[in-house]
Amino acid sequence: MAENLANKEWVPKIVAIVCNWCTYAGADLAGISRIQYPPNVRIIRVPCTGRINPFYVAKALQTGADGVLVSG
Amino acid sequence: MENIDKKLREEAKRLLEEKRVDALVGYETGTLPLTATPCFITNPEDAEKLVWNAFCTQNLAKYVHDLISQHRESQKRVKPEDRKKKVFGVVARGCTTRSIVLHLQERQYARDEIVIVGVPCTGYVDRKQLSIIVSGEDIQEGTLEGDQLVVKTTAGEKRIPLQDALSGNCLTCKFNNPIICDVMIGEKAPAIAGAAQEYAEVEDFENLPTEERWAYFTKEMAKCIRCYACRQACPSCYCKTCFVEQSQPQWVGLGEDTTDTQVFQLMRLFHMVGRCVDCGSCISVCPMGVDLRKFLKKLDKDVLDLFESRAGSSMEDLPPLSRFKEHDKEDFVFNP
Amino acid sequence: MARRKFATLKRFLDYIGLEGDRTIFTWISASEGERFANVIKGVTAKVRALGPASKLVKKL
Numbered sequence: 001m002a003e004n005l006a007n008k009e010w011v012p013k014i015v016a017i018v019c020n021w022c023t024y025a026g027a028d029l030a031g032i033s034r035i036q037y038p039p040n041v042r043i044i045r046v047p048c049t050g051r052i053n054p055f056y057v058a059k060a061l062q063t064g065a066d067g068v069l070v071s072g
Numbered sequence: 073m074e075n076i077d078k079k080l081r082e083e084a085k086r087l088l089e090e091k092r093v094d095a096l097v098g099y100e101t102g103t104l105p106l107t108a109t110p111c112f113i114t115n116p117e118d119a120e121k122l123v124w125n126a127f128c129t130q131n132l133a134k135y136v137h138d139l140i141s142q143h144r145e146s147q148k149r150v151k152p153e154d155r156k157k158k159v160f161g162v163v164a165r166g167c168t169t170r171s172i173v174l175h176l177q178e179r180q181y182a183r184d185e186i187v188i189v190g191v192p193c194t195g196y197v198d199r200k201q202l203s204i205i206v207s208g209e210d211i212q213e214g215t216l217e218g219d220q221l222v223v224k225t226t227a228g229e230k231r232i233p234l235q236d237a238l239s240g241n242c243l244t245c246k247f248n249n250p251i252i253c254d255v256m257i258g259e260k261a262p263a264i265a266g267a268a269q270e271y272a273e274v275e276d277f278e279n280l281p282t283e284e285r286w287a288y289f290t291k292e293m294a295k296c297i298r299c300y301a302c303r304q305a306c307p308s309c310y311c312k313t314c315f316v317e318q319s320q321p322q323w324v325g326l327g328e329d330t331t332d333t334q335v336f337q338l339m340r341l342f343h344m345v346g347r348c349v350d351c352g353s354c355i356s357v358c359p360m361g362v363d364l365r366k367f368l369k370k371l372d373k374d375v376l377d378l379f380e381s382r383a384g385s386s387m388e389d390l391p392p393l394s395r396f397k398e399h400d401k402e403d404f405v406f407n408p
Numbered sequence: 409m410a411r412r413k414f415a416t417l418k419r420f421l422d423y424i425g426l427e428g429d430r431t432i433f434t435w436i437s438a439s440e441g442e443r444f445a446n447v448i449k450g451v452t453a454k455v456r457a458l459g460p461a462s463k464l465v466k467k468l
Binding site: 049 | 409413421429431432433434435441442447448449456458459460465468
């Protein structure tokens with residue numbers, strides 16, 4: 001298993017912290033419109049961009065995210 | 073200085089006798105030579121203990137906040153008609169009043185719950201700096217003569233110019249006189265000469281390559297032993313439960329892990345955006361000598377640069393992160 | 409207000425030496441599906457160029 005993972009090409013892990021009303025809906029639209037985009041993002045939905053504590057960003061980086069996208 | 077001490081004591085005595093304050097927070101001579109320590113005075117006779125000199129280090133706004141919140145907490149169990157209001161006096165220099173302004177803006181207490189006794193400030197002595205100057209020798213005795221510190225150590229007597237031993241934040245201080253006060257003791261202090269070079273250190277650091285900056289950050293944070301003295305001393309750190317002690321969710325691990333320490337420091341620093349008054353309390357209490365100021369000053373610089381605001385600089389200058397302008401800079405936004 | 413918070417956060421993270429490109433802020437509205445896809449592409453490309461994160465990462 002570990003060997004298999006090591007042989008694979010490295011793909012970045014990206015955490016996207018997104019607003020329910022803007023970007024999340026935008027992502028939904030991208031989905032329904034069948035627009036292709038890289039599958040490396042893990043989306044975390046929050047009620048509003050103002051809800052995002054800067055700590056989320058630090059915590060994401062600490063726990064192994066290669067990049068953090070904050071979008072509202 | 074003698075004169076200021078005398079005036080301060082008279083004023084404190086008067087405030088206590090007239091019952092304008094229930095307790096007064098000030099400084100008294102410390103147990104070690106060349107130190108002063110915070111003290112609480114409730115009895116007018118004790119006003120004789122008060123001092124005001126270059127060894128008064130801590131920002132007393134922290135104690136005012138603690139006293140008021142403790143008092144309020146104690147009043148919660150009292151019947152509404154029996155509740156008492158207490159007024160606290162505080163001996164405040166420039167940065168202490170900035171912290172008080174910040175507390176008032178953040179609605180921590182009302183203006184009529186405090187009486188501010190303003191004092192002029194020309195900077196305080198940094199114990200760590202002093203200890204470096206006397207090459208770590210034990211200071212047995214010490215006095216301040218004019219602008220010279222006379223220090224007696226095991227190695228003999230030494231005269232040190234006061235300017236050399238002053239704390240870094242005092243050398244570039246722009247707010248050395250009280251912003252708001254009810255009573256002012258003595259004349260206003262002259263402006264500090266180094267105030268124009270306030271951000272010189274930060275600018276130098278900004279120009280270093282990323283890797284060097286990261287190396288410096290990790291080096292400094294590796295010293296941290298997570299004693300939380302910085303948090304305890306900081307007048308802007310007053311959350312009832314600090315994020316490090318929260319367990320649901322547990323934001324940051326409590327172990328020895330270096331990244332946990334880095335994240336703790338990073339977040340504590342970041343809580344100071346537009347709130348750090350550069351009083352130097354966190355640095356003076358740090359047992360490991362972590363260079364926190366380099367990072368705190370950057371936040372101050374950014375807030376001034378982006379939002380033209382400085383923590384507690386006036387009652388009208390509201391906390392920058394609780395308001396916005398339509399045309400705030402947006403250059404950091406990513407546009408593919 | 410969120411904009412102010414992240415403007416300072418980004419500058420601060422960059423200041424302490426975390427690569428600025430790892431933390432990305434942007435605005436996407438509900439009607440911008442195309443833009444969302446472009447942003448994700450852009451972000452992935454940027455992070456890929458930086459390689460795996462090594463700073464601030466907790467070894468578990």
